[in-house]
Amino acid sequence: MSVLTLEQIVQSVQDLPSMPAVVMELLSSIEQEDIDISVLAKKVSYDQALTARTLRLVNSSSYGLQVKVTTIQQAITYLGFQTTRNLITAAALTGCFPSGVCPGFNDKAFWRHSIATAACARALARRMRFNQDVAFTAGLLHDIGRLVLVSADPKAYGEVVAMRAREDLEWQDAEQAVLGIDHVAAGVALAGQWNFSDTMRQAIAYHHAPETPGAGFLAAIIHIANAIVHALDIAGEENERVPRIAGIAWDAMGLSEEAYLHLFRETEVQFMEMSAVLMA
Amino acid sequence: MSAAIPILDDQAAAPQAPVDAQTMQEQLDRLFRANARDDQADWATGMLRRYVEDYRLQRQVDA
Numbered sequence: 301m302s303v304l305t306l307e308q309i310v311q312s313v314q315d316l317p318s319m320p321a322v323v324m325e326l327l328s329s330i331e332q333e334d335i336d337i338s339v340l341a342k343k344v345s346y347d348q349a350l351t352a353r354t355l356r357l358v359n360s361s362s363y364g365l366q367v368k369v370t371t372i373q374q375a376i377t378y379l380g381f382q383t384t385r386n387l388i389t390a391a392a393l394t395g396c397f398p399s400g401v402c403p404g405f406n407d408k409a410f411w412r413h414s415i416a417t418a419a420c421a422r423a424l425a426r427r428m429r430f431n432q433d434v435a436f437t438a439g440l441l442h443d444i445g446r447l448v449l450v451s452a453d454p455k456a457y458g459e460v461v462a463m464r465a466r467e468d469l470e471w472q473d474a475e476q477a478v479l480g481i482d483h484v485a486a487g488v489a490l491a492g493q494w495n496f497s498d499t500m501r502q503a504i505a506y507h508h509a510p511e512t513p514g515a516g517f518l519a520a521i522i523h524i525a526n527a528i529v530h531a532l533d534i535a536g537e538e539n540e541r542v543p544r545i546a547g548i549a550w551d552a553m554g555l556s557e558e559a560y561l562h563l564f565r566e567t568e569v570q571f572m573e574m575s576a577v578l579m580a
Numbered sequence: 581m582s583a584a585i586p587i588l589d590d591q592a593a594a595p596q597a598p599v600d601a602q603t604m605q606e607q608l609d610r611l612f613r614a615n616a617r618d619d620q621a622d623w624a625t626g627m628l629r630r631y632v633e634d635y636r637l638q639r640q641v642d643a
Binding site: 468527528530531532533540541542543544545546547549550551557560561564565 | 625
């Protein structure tokens with residue numbers, strides 16, 4: 301067993317290629333209402349690659365705009381600040397981590413799962429009258445700890461991948477067995493390092509255990525969205541399996557079968573739109 | 581009163597290949613291999629399986 305300590309995890313987070321400062325600012329202020337939108341829009345537009353990726357998302361048919369948006373400020377005007385912020389975050393995050401560093405780890409499947417969970421969480425949140433933008437970002441980030449573990453020790457994470465396949469384990473169990481730590485703890489460490497809000501941190505911490513007292517409603521949304529995306533087999537992950545769903549989280553959604561069937565369709569359609577841009 | 585309604589009203593915009601029921605069942609068996617269908621304690625996972633099965637088979641449900 302190759303044990304990773306939390307200190308090593310935090311160090312590996314510090315060693316990650318840096319996210320654009322403006323994206324860190326967006327992530328840490330996700331629940332603040334009183335931020336200066338025009339200043340942030342200006343800062344984002346200094347990063348041309350990020351701006352281009354974001355505008356491709358904005359102009360994809362997912363958002364149904366009748367006009368072609370050419371600036372971040374215009375995107376904010378048409379879609380609102382929260383939604384634009386989501387898209388900037390998605391565009392930045394998916395290009396932030398190195399790929400191909402870990403034997404057997406399927407980076408593309410990881411991002412397909414994250415993007416689909418984000419789309420599903422947003423659709424669920426709309427039905428729950430919960431903040432859709434927070435749900436989207438939490439869906440995108442819920443498994444980010446796996447990338448932290450991959451970055452911290454790519455060779456050891458290769459053993460996690462192999463062990464999971466060989467013994468048909470959940471990711472958390474294989475991670476604990478090989479590394480002595482799992483992606484939830486690593487994700488929480490990253491959330492601390494990147495100053496995520498408490499709500500976001502809770503969702504990352506409890507998306508596998510929404511029944512934990514104080515886990516919060518967002519953790520339940522991510523728990524269900526995660527299970528749905530596994531069940532729809534969207535990621536194309538080898539050895540895909542649906543995790544056990546906590547009854548308390550399922551009950552908390554309170555949706556009819558008809559609503560779920562529409563949700564499945566919406567998730568698949570939104571995923572196709574977004575992944576075409578983010579994974580191009 | 582309940583009425584049968586189409587569950588996938590945007591299918592026309594995104595046509596899908598006909599579903600082979602047996603292949604789909606095998607795929608669901610693989611995906612839900614950690615869930616025993618008669619496990620009362622894991623009822624929520626069983627519900628999701630049933631709904632995904634209906635979705636894949638493009639069944640209609642009562643509103």
